[in-house]
Amino acid sequence: xxxxxxxxxxxxxxxFEQRWKSCPPDERDxxxxxxxxxxxxxxxxxxxxxxxxxxxxxARDRLLEARKSGSVPEVIDVDxxxxxxxxxx
Numbered sequence: 001x002x003x004x005x006x007x008x009x010x011x012x013x014x015x016f017e018q019r020w021k022s023c024p025p026d027e028r029d030x031x032x033x034x035x036x037x038x039x040x041x042x043x044x045x046x047x048x049x050x051x052x053x054x055x056x057x058x059a060r061d062r063l064l065e066a067r068k069s070g071s072v073p074e075v076i077d078v079d080x081x082x083x084x085x086x087x088x089x
Contacts, residue, residue, distance in 0.1 A: 009045055013038025023073075030072040033063035037081055040088050056088035 003012035016038050020031035036059035043051035063081060066072045 009041030026071045029066040033059045060085045
């Protein structure tokens with residue numbers, strides 16, 4: 001999250017992507033959703049509204065599924081992420 005606070009969404013995306021690829025299988029959807037969130041924020045910074053919206057919707061859907069299945073790690077503030085994603089769609 002520090003990268004996001006520093007307005008470095010691509011860096012956040014890279015960190016989330018590494019976590020997604022190395023986490024336990026039951027956490028993968030949650031971390032992939034965060035990687036997509038970082039990518040959506042990157043597209044927003046680049047002015048790519050269509051890419052931003054598509055990635056944000058995919059991230060939202062994936063994160064909601066992960067929450068429904070109870071597989072979101074406690075370190076993820078789901079409500080904060082969902083609020084951010086809503087602003088991107």
